[in-house]
Amino acid sequence: MALTAEAYRKFKKEMIEFIWEELDPYEDEIESTDKVPLDKVLPKLRRMHCFGMLVPEGYGGVGLSASQYVPILAEFSKIHGGIRVIVHVHNTTAKAVAQLASEPQKQELLPRIATGEYSVAFGLTEPDAGTGRDLQSRAVRDGDEFILNGRKHLITNSEFASHFMTFCYTDPSRGAHGISALLVDRETPGFTIRAMPPLMGCRGGEHGYLTFKDCRVPAKNIMGTEGEGLVQMTVALEVSRLFIAATSLGTAERALDLSLAFSKKRVTFGKPIAERQAVQTYLAEMATDVYALRSMVHDAARKADRGERIPAEASMCKLFGLEAVGRVTDRALLVHGGVGYTRKYPIERLYRDARLNWLEEGPPTIQQLVIARNFLDGYRWDDDHGG
Ligand SMILES: Cc1cc2nc3c(=O)[nH]c(=O)nc-3n(C[C@H](O)[C@H](O)[C@H](O)COP(=O)(O)OP(=O)(O)OC[C@H]3O[C@@H](n4cnc5c(N)ncnc54)[C@H](O)[C@@H]3O)c2cc1C
Structure with missing residues (x-):
């Protein structure tokens, strides 16, 4: 997966101009208000295909290789970090979806993720546990659904993400092989999001506390193999x-x-x-x-x-x-x-x-x-x- 050398040169040049001409000027506003003006920044990022950079072209993305993405992300990291985290978290989660999802899931999700119509966030870290096998979030199967309970914190893009890739035990008896990745829709009843205190740097975005209380999540929303979510994600x-x-x-x-x-x-x-x-x-x-x-x-x-x-x-x-x-x-x-x-x-x-x-x-x-x-x-x- 990669753009041709010529297409990449053009994409990179346009992206660098965009970053400096259209995004860098928000630095003072973000620093003084502690808010990224999402109403202005998100439409610009969508227009420039910033949310589809790592989605394969066949699913409507730009289809950059890792070598092609690295210099673009490095350029984003020269301007305000509040904008960089929006771009990084969406693209990284999009890449994980592209690697883990089944073909029908890819067909449904990736074209929307690539345009930014769907915004995906990554929910791993928990307030009451260490990251990995220590996770406390649990999902119990009930027919075609899982009932999810647990808490996450420090989750980037929580003020606007439409879907959260949420790691939880679906079979605690199997240790690392009992953790699954569930894609949870923001509108799921029982799912609440609360902003955390402001940050030292990379200011302007919300990094939320997520609470799942008896959330019913369709079983078809599992990304990758049930129970192998953490293992597969470590690779992805x-x-x-x-x-x-x-x-x-x-x-x-x-x-x-x-x-x-x-x-x-x-x-x-x-x-x-x-x-x-x-x-x-x-x-x-x-x-x-x-x-x-x-x-x-x-x-x-x-x-x-x-x-x-x-x-x-x-x-x-x-x-x-x-x-x-x-x-x-x-x-x-x-x-x-x-x-x-x-x-x-x-x-x-x-x-x-x-x-x-x-x-x-x-x-x-x-x-x-x-x-x-x-x-x-x-x-x-x-x-x-x-x-
Ligand atoms: C601005 C921001 C955005 C973030 N966005 C996301 C996000 O979108 N999604 C997400 O899932 N997470 C996110 N995180 C969480 C981030 O990934 C974690 O904060 C980070 O991985 C550290 O985990 P922790 O906070 O649980 O620290 P802890 O695990 O509590 O670690 C605290 C200290 O103890 C040490 N420590 C802990 N356990 C051990 C051990 N077993 N052995 C040795 N040393 C140990 C650590 O090295 C560290 O020095 C974000 C964090 C920040 C600050």
Whole structure:
């Protein structure tokens, strides 16, 4: 699944112009109101096919490959993070639907997801449990329906998503093989959504508390195989960790660009600070982190496009990415000095937005666990592909 090189060049150029000309100007409004103006932003995102980027062309999507999507998502990560999370969560969940759904489900859902008529969100994290086998949400079969009870929190796009991919036990006796993914319609009786307190960064969107109280969900809404939802999703979402690394990359690139420009303009003791070796050291370290992250992300995306599993690579990219963007935004703040801590420059926002990368798709300890387990289980580089 990929656009031709020529079609992609055109799509990417138009998308980059769109991001900077039509979305970046909302930064001040989002920061001052703590609201992404959805009435203006969502129609623009729909017009530019932003919700169908990872949906195959055969189902009405743009059909980007992972390698083609990474630079677009990185560009979104240079502007306000509140917009980036809308795009990321929808596309990642859309990709999961495309991978897990049966053919009839794909026919019904994907064309609507691709246009943004349906907005899909991802409901895994719970307030009363750890992520994975610890989940407390339960769905019990009753004829052609499941009766779902449980709670989720921190669920992105909860103010407007039409469907929530909700992870719950359908057979607790089977452990990890008893967890299913149910697609729950927002309008389901017994399903309530409440906004959580505002965020440190990536502001402007609602990340909701979801409560399911005796919700009747059609059994045909199971995504993938009953009981194998978590296992299948772990595979489907490897690439999503890579996409968080792409987010770190975009934010780090912007922080570097702003720091280069600022260092040439800011004069102390009669010279631009760019001429001071101490500042050059910061810039050199930032550029090195960006280059390393770019290389890792593009390598892993190529592997994913060849149909290879990338559990270790995706977690290494995600882990290195959050550390790299952490270092780069730290140094960007130092290059800017005191004014960088004010809202005069976007550095303070990029700094806050970047800290979400620690958490999305699992904290560092989870990534370390996945990486170590893969290597202990015999994972090795594939030299045939230059890995
Ligand atoms: C803005 C935002 C948007 C989000 N959007 C979504 C979304 O759309 N859908 C969704 O499902 N989730 C979403 N999340 C949740 C996010 O994925 C989780 O917050 C993240 O994975 C961490 O899980 P947790 O909050 O339960 O932390 P916890 O699991 O409580 O972890 C707290 C700390 O304890 C450590 N820890 C926990 N358990 C262990 C263990 N067994 N061994 C070692 N260390 C451990 C962790 O590493 C961490 O340092 C979002 C979060 C935020 C902040």
